[in-house]
Amino acid sequence: MEMRNNEKGLKRQLLSLIFFLCVSEVRTETFRYVVTEETGSGFFVTNIAKDLRLEADKLSARQARIISEGKKQYFQLDRSTGDLFIQEKIDREELCGQIDPCLVHFEILLQNPLQSYRAEVSVCDINDHSPVFLNNEFILKISESTMPGNRFLLESAQDLDVGNNSLQNYSIGSNDYFQIYTRDRSDGRKSAELVLDKPLDREEKPEISFILLAIDGGSPPRSGSAQIRVIVLDINDNNPVFSRLLYKVQVLENRPEDYLLASVSATDLDEGINGEISYSIIQNSEENRQTFKINPITGEIRLKRPLDFEDRGNYEIDVQGMDGGGLSAHCKVLVQVLDMNDNAPEVTITSHTSSISENSQPGTVIALFHVRDRDSGDNGKIVCSIEDNLPFTVRTVLKNSYSLMTESTLDRERQSEYNIRITAQDLGSPSLATAVTIIVTISDINDNSPVFNETSYTLYITENNGPGIQIGKVGAIDSDSEQNAKVTYSLLPDEVGSLPVLSYISVNSENGNVYALRSMDYEQIRSFQVAVRATDGGSPSLSSEVIVRVVIVDANDNAPFILYPLQNSSSPANDLVPRSAETGYLVTKVVTVDGDSGQNSWLSYQLLKATDPGLFSVGSQNGEIRTTRPLNERDSFKQKLHILARDNGEPPLSTTATLNLLVLDRFSNAYMQISEVPSEEEKDSTLTMYLVIALATISFIFLFSVVLFVVIKVCKRRNFSEKYNSSCGYFYGSNGFPSNLIDVSGTGTLSQTYQYEVCLTNGSGNSEFTFLRPIIPRFPAQNSEIDMVRDNDFLHGSHAGVQKESVSQERTSACVD
Numbered sequence: 045m046e047m048r049n050n051e052k053g054l055k056r057q058l059l060s061l062i063f064f065l066c067v068s069e070v071r072t073e074t075f076r077y078v079v080t081e082e083t084g085s086g087f088f089v090t091n092i093a094k095d096l097r098l099e100a101d102k103l104s105a106r107q108a109r110i111i112s113e114g115k116k117q118y119f120q121l122d123r124s125t126g127d128l129f130i131q132e133k134i135d136r137e138e139l140c141g142q143i144d145p146c147l148v149h150f151e152i153l154l155q156n157p158l159q160s161y162r163a164e165v166s167v168c169d170i171n172d173h174s175p176v177f178l179n180n181e182f183i184l185k186i187s188e189s190t191m192p193g194n195r196f197l198l199e200s201a202q203d204l205d206v207g208n209n210s211l212q213n214y215s216i217g218s219n220d221y222f223q224i225y226t227r228d229r230s231d232g233r234k235s236a237e238l239v240l241d242k243p244l245d246r247e248e249k250p251e252i253s254f255i256l257l258a259i260d261g262g263s264p265p266r267s268g269s270a271q272i273r274v275i276v277l278d279i280n281d282n283n284p285v286f287s288r289l290l291y292k293v294q295v296l297e298n299r300p301e302d303y304l305l306a307s308v309s310a311t312d313l314d315e316g317i318n319g320e321i322s323y324s325i326i327q328n329s330e331e332n333r334q335t336f337k338i339n340p341i342t343g344e345i346r347l348k349r350p351l352d353f354e355d356r357g358n359y360e361i362d363v364q365g366m367d368g369g370g371l372s373a374h375c376k377v378l379v380q381v382l383d384m385n386d387n388a389p390e391v392t393i394t395s396h397t398s399s400i401s402e403n404s405q406p407g408t409v410i411a412l413f414h415v416r417d418r419d420s421g422d423n424g425k426i427v428c429s430i431e432d433n434l435p436f437t438v439r440t441v442l443k444n445s446y447s448l449m450t451e452s453t454l455d456r457e458r459q460s461e462y463n464i465r466i467t468a469q470d471l472g473s474p475s476l477a478t479a480v481t482i483i484v485t486i487s488d489i490n491d492n493s494p495v496f497n498e499t500s501y502t503l504y505i506t507e508n509n510g511p512g513i514q515i516g517k518v519g520a521i522d523s524d525s526e527q528n529a530k531v532t533y534s535l536l537p538d539e540v541g542s543l544p545v546l547s548y549i550s551v552n553s554e555n556g557n558v559y560a561l562r563s564m565d566y567e568q569i570r571s572f573q574v575a576v577r578a579t580d581g582g583s584p585s586l587s588s589e590v591i592v593r594v595v596i597v598d599a600n601d602n603a604p605f606i607l608y609p610l611q612n613s614s615s616p617a618n619d620l621v622p623r624s625a626e627t628g629y630l631v632t633k634v635v636t637v638d639g640d641s642g643q644n645s646w647l648s649y650q651l652l653k654a655t656d657p658g659l660f661s662v663g664s665q666n667g668e669i670r671t672t673r674p675l676n677e678r679d680s681f682k683q684k685l686h687i688l689a690r691d692n693g694e695p696p697l698s699t700t701a702t703l704n705l706l707v708l709d710r711f712s713n714a715y716m717q718i719s720e721v722p723s724e725e726e727k728d729s730t731l732t733m734y735l736v737i738a739l740a741t742i743s744f745i746f747l748f749s750v751v752l753f754v755v756i757k758v759c760k761r762r763n764f765s766e767k768y769n770s771s772c773g774y775f776y777g778s779n780g781f782p783s784n785l786i787d788v789s790g791t792g793t794l795s796q797t798y799q800y801e802v803c804l805t806n807g808s809g810n811s812e813f814t815f816l817r818p819i820i821p822r823f824p825a826q827n828s829e830i831d832m833v834r835d836n837d838f839l840h841g842s843h844a845g846v847q848k849e850s851v852s853q854e855r856t857s858a859c860v861d
Contacts, residue, residue, distance in 0.1 A: 074162040074163065074164055075090075075095055075152075075161060075162070075163040075164075076163070076164055076165075076166065077089055077090050077128075077163065077164075077165045077166070078165070078166045078168060079130065079134065079165055079166075079167060079168065080167070080168045080170055081134050081135060081136035081137075081146075081167050081168065081169060081170055081172075082133060082134070082135065082170055082172060083130055083133065083134065084130070084133060085129075085130055085131055085132060085133060086129050086130065087129060087130040088127060088128075088129055089119065089127075089128040089129065089130060089165065090127075090128050091125070091126050091127055091128070092108070092121060092126045092127070092128050092152060093125070093126025094126065096152070096161065098126075100124065100125055100126045101124075103121075103123045103124075103126050103154075104123040104124055105156075106154040106155050106156055107123075107154070107155040107156070108121060108123055108126075108152065108153070108154050108155075109121065109152075109153050110128075110150050110151070110152060110153075111150060111151040111153055111441075111442060112148070112149075112150040113148075113149045113150060113442065113443040114148075116132060117131055117132065118130065118131060118132050118134055118148055118165075119131055119148075119150060119165070121152075134148070134167050136167045136168075136169050136170075136206075137172075137173065137204045137205070139167065140167070141204075142204075142206060143206075144169070144206040144207060145166050145167075146166065146167040146169070146206075147164045147165065147166055147167070148164065148165045148167060149162070149163070149164045149443070150163055150164075150165075151163070169205050169206050169207055169209050170205075170209065170262075171205055171209040171260060171261075171262020171263065171264075171265070171266060172205070173203060173204040173205045173209075173266070174203070174260070174266035174267060174268050175201040175202065175203040175211045175258035175259070175260055175266065175267060175268035176201060176202050176203070176258075176268045177199065177201045177202075177256075177258065177268055177269070177270040178199060178202065179199060179270060180270055180271060181270060181271040181272075181273060182198060182199060182256070182270060182271070182272045182273070183273045183275060184196055184238070184272065184273070184274045184275065185274075185275045185277050185370045186240070186244060186274055186275070186276055186277065186370075187244075187276070187277045187279055187280045187281075187369065187370060187371055188243070188244045188245060188246040188276050188277065188279055189279040189280065189281045190240055190243070190244060191240070191243065192240050192241055192242050192243055193239065193240060194239070194240045195225075195237045195238065195239050195240075196237065196238040196239075196240075197235060197236075197237055197238075197326070197327070197362065197374055198214075198235070198236040198237065198238055198256065198272070199270075199326075199327055200229075200233055200234065200235045200236065200327065201214075201258035201268050201270075203258070203260050203268075205260060205262065207261075208261040208262070209260055209261060209262045210260055210261070211233070211234050211258055211259070211260050212226075212234065212259060212260055212261040212265075213226040213234065213259055214226050214234075214236035214256060214257065214258055214259070215256075215257045215259060216238070216254050216255065216256050216257070216272070217254040217255040217256075217257075218254070219252060219254045220241075220242065221240060221241055221242055221244060221252055221274070222238050222239065222240060222241055222252070222254070222274070223238075223239045223241050224236055224237070224238060224239070224256070225237045225239055229360065230360060230378065231358065231360055235327075236256065236258075238272070244276045245276075246276040246277070249276070250275070250276050251273060251274065251275055251276065252273075252274040252276070253271065253272065253273050253274070254272055255269050255270075255271060255272070256269060256270045256271070256272050257269050258270075277369070277370045280314065280318050280367065280369030280370060280371045281314075282312055282313040282314040282318070282319070282367075282371065283312070283367070283371040283372070283373055284310040284311065284312045284321045284365040284366065284367050284371060284372060284373040285310055285311055285312070285373055286308060286309065286310040286363075286365060286373050286374075286375040287308075287309045287310070287311075288308075288375060289374075289375050289376065290375065290376050290377075290378070291306050291308060291375065291376070291377040291378070292377075292378045292380070293305050293306045293377060293378065293379045293380070294379075294380045294382055295351060295379060295380070295381060295382065296381075296382045296384055297350070297351045297352055297353040297354075297381050297382065297383060297384050297386070298350050298351070298352070298384060298386055299347060299350055299351060300347075300350060301347055301348065301349055301350065302346050302347060303346060303347045303350075304344055304345070304346050305336070305345045305346060305347065305377070305379060306344075306345050306377055307342065307343050307344045307345070308323060308338075308343040308345065308363050308365070308375055308377065309343055310323070310343070310365035310373050310375075312367045312371070314367060314369065314371075316368070317367075317368030317369065318367050318368050318369035318371070319367055319368070320367060320368045321365045321366065321367050322340045322341070322365070322366055323338050323339070323340050323341075323342075323343040323363060323364070323365050324338065324340060324363070324364050324366070325338050325345075325361055325362065325363055325364075326362050326363070326364045326374070327362040328362075331356070332359065332361060334348060334349065335347065335348055335349060335351070335359070336348060336359070336361060336379075338363065343363070343365070345361065345363070345377060351379075351381045352381075353381045353382065353383040353384070353419075353420065354383075354387070354418045354419060354420060354424075356381065357380070357381050357383070357420075358378070358379065358380055358381065359378075359379040359381070360376065360377075360378055360379075361376070361377040361378075361379065362374060362375075362376055362377075363375050363376070363377060383419060383420060383421060383423055384419075384423075385419055385423040385470065385472030385473065385474065385475070385476055386419070387417055387418040387419045387423075387424075387476070388417070388470070388476040388477065388478050389415050389416065389417045389426050389468035389469065389470055389476065389477065389478045390415065390416045390417070390468075390478065391413055391414075391415050391466065391468050391478050391479075391480050392413060392414045392415075392416075393411060393412075393413045393480060393482070394412045394413060394414060395409075395411060395412040396410070396411040396412075396482060397409075397410050397411065397484070398483065398484065398485060399484070399485040399486075399487055400450075400454070400484060400485075400486065400487070401486075401487050401489060402454045402455060402456040402486050402487065402488065402489055402491065403454075403489055403491065404450055404454060405450070405453075406449075406450050406451060406452055406453060407449055407450065408449055408450045409447050409448070409449045410436065410448045410449060410450065410464075410482065410484055411447070411448040411482055412441070412445070412446070412447050412448075413445075413446055413447075413448070413466065413480075414444060414445050414446075415428060415444050415446065415468045416444055417468075417470050419470065419472060422470070422471040422472055422473075423470055423471070423472035424470060424472075425470060425471040426444070426468050426469065426470050426471075427468075427469050427470075427471070428446050428466065428467070428468050429466075429467050429469070430448070430464055430465065430466055430467070431464070431465055434451075434462065434464065435450055435451055435452045435453070435454055436448060436449065436450055436451055436462070436464055437449060437450075437451040438466065448464065448466065448482065454486055455486075456486040456487070456488045456489075456524075456525070457492060457523035457524065459486070460485070460486050460488075460525075461483065461484070461485050461486065462483070462484045462486070463481055463482075463483055464481065464482045464483075464484060465479055465480075465481050466479065466480050466481075466482065467479045488524055488525050488526070488528060489524075489528075490524055490528040490580065490582025490583065490584070490585070490586060491524070492522055492523040492524050492528075492580075492586070493522070493580070493586040493587060493588045494520035494521065494522045494531045494578035494579070494580050494586070494587065494588050495520055495521055495522070495523075495588065496518060496519065496520045496578065496588065496590040497518075497519045497520065497521070498590070499590070500590060500591045500592070500593065501516065501518055501576075501590060501591070501592045501593065502592075502593045502595060503515045503516035503558060503592060503593070503594050503595070504594075504595050504597050505560055505564055505594065505595070505596055505597065506596075506597040506599055507563075507564045507565055507566040507567075507596050507597065507598060507599050507601075508563060508564070508565070508599055508601070509560055509563055509564055510563065511560060511561055511562050511563060512559060512560070512561070513559065513560055514557055514558065514559050514560075515549070515558055515559065515560050515594070516557075516558045516592075517555070517556050517557050517558060518533065518551065518556040518558060518576050518578075518590065518592060519556050520533075520556070520578035520588065520590075522580045524580065524582065527581040527582065528580055528581060528582040529580060529581075530580060530581035531578050531579070531580055531581075532553045532554070532578070532579050532581075533551050533552065533553050533554075533556045533576055533577070533578055534551065534553060534576070534577050534579070535549070535550070535551055535574055535575070535576060535577075536574070536575040536576070536577055536589065538574055538575065540569065540572040540574075545572070545574045546561075547561060547562065548560070548561060548562060548564075548572070548594070549561060549574065549594060551576055556576075556578075558592065564596045565596075566596045566597070566598040566599065566640070566641070567602065567639050567640075569596065570595070570596055570598075570641070571593060571594060571595045571596060572593075572594055573591050573592060573593040573594070574591075574592050574594070575589050575590070575591055575592070576589065576590055576592050577589045578590070598640050598641045598642055598644055599640075599644075600640055600644040600691065600693025600694060600695070600696070600697060601640070602638055602639035602640045602644075602697070603638075603691070603697035603698065603699050604636045604637070604638045604647055604689040604690065604691055604697065604698065604699045605636065605637050605638070605639070605699065606634065606635070606636050606689060606699055606701045607635040607636065607637060608632075608633070608634065608635040609632075609634070609701060609702075609703055611701055611702065618704045618705070618706050619631055619632045619703065619704070619705050619706070620705075620706050620708055621671070621675070621683070621705050621706065621707050621708070622675075622707075622708060622709075623675045623676075623677075623679070623707050623708065623709050624675070625671050625674070625675055626671070626674055627671055627672065627673055627674060628670050628671065629670060629671040630668060630669075630670055631660065631669045631670060631671065631705060632668075632669050632703070632705075633666070633667050633668045633669065634649060634662070634667035634669065634687050634689065634701055634703070635667065636649075636667060636689040636699070636701075638691050640691065640693065643692040643693065644691055644692065644693035645691060645692075646691060646692035647667075647689055647690070647691055647692075648664050648665065648689075648690055648692070649662045649663060649664055649665075649666075649667045649687055649688065649689055649690075650662065650664065650687070650688040650690070651685065651686070651687060651688075652686040652687065652688045652700065653685070653686040654683065654684070654685045654686070655680055655682070655683045655684045655685075656679060656680065656683060658672060658673070659671065659672060659673065659675070659679060659683065660672060660683070660685060660705070662685075662687055667687070667689070669685065669687075669703070675707055677734075678731065678734050679707055680707070681706065681707050681708075682704070682705070682706055682707070683704070683705040683706075683707065684702065684703070684704055684705070685702070685703040685704075685705065686700060686701075686702055686703075687700070687701045687702075687703060688700050689701065
């Protein structure tokens with residue numbers, strides 16, 4: 045049987061090892077490995093580089109390191125190869141006690157970029173401890189009347205190993221009365237029960253002794269032994285009987301001393317001393333002895349001290365009831381301790397810096413602190429945090445160890461002091477929290493240059509100002525403090541024109557007021573710019589510059605100046621105008637400039653006076669002089685114009701120009717025509733003659749219209765032959781022209797005599813002219829050249845007005861229907 049158990053134990057151990065090795069190859073969030081306890085230093089565990097899927101040289105470049113939980117460093121990482129070795133021998137019993145599996149946690153930390161991987165190593169137990177009984181001898185008092193099959197619970201042996209290497213079974217030495225059975229307890233341990241195999245006979249054998257062996261499942265197995273002495277008592281034929289064989293009790297931790305957990309009760313049918321039952325706790329470990337007590341008469345089980353879930357969560361109490369005759373019965377009391385969230389997290393500041401410079405790099409450690417919560421489960425899980433919107437963060441260094449460090453750059457100008465409240469809060473219900481406050485002062489450095497209120501300044505000053513007046517102000521502020529924030533102003537050396545800038549303006553070094561040092565003239569200089577420097581008082585000092593543009597505002601202190609025609613010339617200029625000029629003919633242009641600018645230089649022109657006011661006009665904006673109608677023979681040869689040029693200033697300034705114009709028939713003999721300019725008396729007599737001729741012409745046209753009207757009325761009543769119904773008939777005279785043509789003479793621009801036919805349609809009772817067209821008579825063949833010349837003259841007659849010629853009479857004929 046023992047060999048069979050050993051083989052089963054070896055198989056289970058091998059399967060467990062294969063399972064853990066398989067699990068360790070699975071790539072999850074936590075890397076898992078398996079080692080055996082008591083393995084010597086330098087034992088190879090795994091290759092971290094392969095597990096992380098990195099090249100071996102990457103581990104060294106990224107400064108890989110192992111961060112273990114606990115005080116001892118059991119493992120060592122070779123960065124060059126990525127191999128993980130055991131650095132210190134591991135004693136599983138010292139590390140984990142009875143906890144199975146026994147896990148060693150550590151973190152694999154990589155830098156640049158920062159990465160962390162969780163790993164755990166399962167420490168496999170080896171059979172390095174033998175089972176041990178607390179007492180070397182057990183004395184059992186058994187009545188001789190005890191029937192075969194009765195069971196007697198023996199004290200369990202202790203084995204520090206776990207799993208298959210722990211205690212597996214019990215055995216006893218050879219005897220005629222008892223057998224041993226092994227049973228499993230609820231806490232995972234194994235207990236021994238002694239079973240009476242045949243009745244006892246005190247008279248035959250009053251005491252029986254044999255060896256009790258406790259055997260574990262290791263390979264090879266280990267064992268421990270104790271001596272059992274069975275004292276056979278005189279007959280007592282009724283055993284005590286408990287009302288319940290198993291009592292289950294749940295109790296909250298922190299119950300006070302003497303708190304009643306449970307009451308056990310047993311009865312005995314015997315009388316007298318054989319029926320009196322006393323209660324006691326057996327299988328009593330040292331911990332149970334210090335924690336529980338039982339009233340031997342009433343069976344009440346009470347606390348000797350408050351229970352603490354953080355120390356232990358379950359207890360198993362074996363209670364024995366024994367009568368006066370030595371007969372006993374047993375029951376079990378299971379105590380389950382319920383956890384309460386009765387421990388707030390504890391925060392211990394281990395290191396603290398009260399002041400840091402504002403140029404500290406992100407990642408600068410401000411404080412180191414440790415947190416602890418004695419509760420378990422969610423009640424013992426802690427979350428550390430600080431207030432939001434702070435340039436700090438909390439990082440985990442080791443398990444339950446944290447560091448407070450800067451997360452971003454600091455700026456004293458935004459905030460000079462921080463009250464950092466670190467809160468450690470567990471996840472219990474209700475949750476408990478502990479907070480500590482760390483005050484951090486930010487020290488100033490001269491890291492801010494003065495900043496001007498504006499990116500550039502434009503100052504305005506009206507010309508002709510008085511020296512010494514303030515024309516503006518510049519201002520700069522420095523976000524630093526104390527001496528680092530004291531700002532002074534200065535002008536940078538420069539020149540304006542041929543003079544240094546300091547001769548034009550100055551700046552007050554304390555308040556930035558800008559003053560003009562001399563009177564400005566817009567016509568000499570319209571604007572200039574200078575650089576103003578603002579320097580703080582730090583060491584080293586910082587400065588910034590701004591461009592100040594000084595604009596001289598124009599005043600209307602310059603009248604318009606006429607460039608053409610020049611007014612100060614010794615001999616006046618004369619512009620020539622052809623008499624054939626049409627309406628809108630550009631005669632000349634008045635050219636004027638104004639030394640001012642803006643609306644002070646906006647010029648307008650006006651015709652003040654002219655020899656013939658209706659003949660010429662001047663453009664109000666451009667000064668162009670144009671004819672307003674065609675020129676004729678009556679227009680004076682010499683025209684004189686007075687032009688006013690005025691600006692738009694306040695008040696406006698103006699200048700007058702005089703312009704002489706000569707009207708010529710042709711430019712080829714302009715000199716002769718200029719010499720023949722008529723006097724003022726001749727021009728008056730000519731004008732009178734023109735008026736008389738015009739009056740006579742108007743009277744003649746009126747009489748001619750009346751006669752023509754009468755003729756048309758008479759012609760309408762005549763009946764002509766059929767060939768003259770829609771056209772006119774021509775009768776030629778002795779000179780070769782039709783005799784029925786009306787001869788009309790005029791003085792128009794045509795240079796030849798032309799004949800026109802006035803034709804009326806049939807039935808034109810209103811005597812309306814239907815058309816007026818030239819008549820080309822049928823000249824003899826010898827006159828064809830004359831016809832061609834006349835036709836050309838007719839077609840190009842509009843160009844004959846350039847020279848003054850005599851106009852021959854024209855004859856027109858009217859034919860009436």
